[in-house]
Amino acid sequence: MGTNEQLVEFCKEHQITCLTNQPMKEYTSFEIGGDAKVMVKPSSIVQIQQVLRFCNTAGVTPLIIGNGSDLLVCDEGIARPVIQVGGAFSGIRIENGDQLVCEAGVTLAKACTFAWEHSLTGMEFAYGIPGNVGGAVYMNAGAYGGEMKDIVACVTHVTMAGEVETICGDACNFGYRHSAYTDNGCCIAEVRFQLSVGDATEIRAKMDDLMNRRVTKQPLEFPSGGSTFKRPVGDYASALIDRCGLKGRRVGGAMVSEKHAGFLINYDHATCADVLALVKVVQDEVKEKTGFELECEIKHITG
The missing domain is CATH 3.30.465.10 (Uridine Diphospho-n-acetylenolpyruvylglucosamine Reductase; domain 3)
Structure with missing residues (x-):
């Protein structure tokens, strides 16, 4: 029995909510990402302790998430355990x-x-x-x-x-x-x-x-990870992107928002690969035209 299967049994024994094959696009504001093989939803500090001790003993590092508002999850999904600290833990x-x-x-x-x-x-x-x-x-x-x-x-x-x-x-x-x-x-x-x-x-x-x-x-009508890039010293990411004429630039279903250049949005069923490719386009053009190097604020999560 693999670690994930053991975790499912462990959670069942300790009455901790544990789900399998959960689409990460339903747990991130980008609405992008493959399935999490196992997702645990603790409802108390004691349950968090129990799950982390299990993972520590098993030698696996879980992915701990909240509402997934700045996460870009890979299209292949997440094989390691995901611990979602969400609505079940909101006193x-x-x-x-x-x-x-x-x-x-x-x-x-x-x-x-x-x-x-x-x-x-x-x-x-x-x-x-x-x-x-x-x-x-x-x-x-x-x-x-x-x-x-x-x-x-x-x-x-x-x-x-x-x-x-x-x-x-x-x-x-x-x-x-x-x-x-x-x-x-x-x-x-x-x-x-x-x-x-x-x-x-x-x-x-x-x-x-x-x-x-x-x-x-802000383009709140579209799924996104919020501000895509950190503010560089001496300027603003959105202003730099706008000055480079990148508003509306698309790669697949990902697009630089026409409303706010600092947001890369899921315009039309974008994949993680689409967003990453667009991030590179923006970084390369901003670097070439302004000299500024933009660092991502969103976090790319791999399996």
């Missing part, structure tokens, strides 16, 4: 009056709305960012002048050995689209945000304003 609460505590599967939309409902300010910038809390902390997601590093107080995670640990402050090692978790392989389980008491009406107005900006400027 949320207020502590100490001004701290929002979220399990990693809470969506940013839910977290922002919950904060507004309790008159807590500081998280408005994240309203409209796709994905969940765990993924946002993993990549230090940000928009409109704010980043996760500005509001994260502490993060609780589970190591591959199944140990629960909490890190705070500088230990989170936040940088531009980077955190300690982009390096350490741990599974984020819970995040404590330090917010401030504010005026609910003003908070809602700011959230609505930022959402309106997104709807107006």
Whole structure:
């Protein structure tokens, strides 16, 4: 019996949700990707511990995902176990009056709305960012002048050995689209945000304003991985791509958005290969015409 088959039996024994042959296009905002042979959906920290200990003992490194908002999954699918920290793990609460505590599967939309409902300010910038809390902390997601590093107080995670640990402050090692978790392989389980008491009406107005900006400027009507490229020092990726006349450029079903050049979109049943080919076209032309080297923000996931 192979590792995946053993994991399925292990999950069955421990009453952990485990599915087989799950199309990854249904778990990513790009709507691209072959099947995950095994996908585990834990609903508690204990279940995350159990699954990671199993994988660690078996000598396999699982792919840990949230809402898949910045993932480009290969067309061939994922043979290793996939752990989806999603809706089954999405508890949320207020502590100490001004701290929002979220399990990693809470969506940013839910977290922002919950904060507004309790008159807590500081998280408005994240309203409209796709994905969940765990993924946002993993990549230090940000928009409109704010980043996760500005509001994260502490993060609780589970190591591959199944140990629960909490890190705070500088230990989170936040940088531009980077955190300690982009390096350490741990599974984020819970995040404590330090917010401030504010005026609910003003908070809602700011959230609505930022959402309106997104709807107006971003191609939300098409599947994508969000901003495709990181911001290069000294300029903006979208501006560089636009200046190179690349809006509307297509490879197969992938296209540089005509609405926002920073987005490569799944325009017409694109494959992972289509997107990767278009990424290279954009990088090559921008490098040739401007001298800037664009680095991908989306993460290419192989089997």
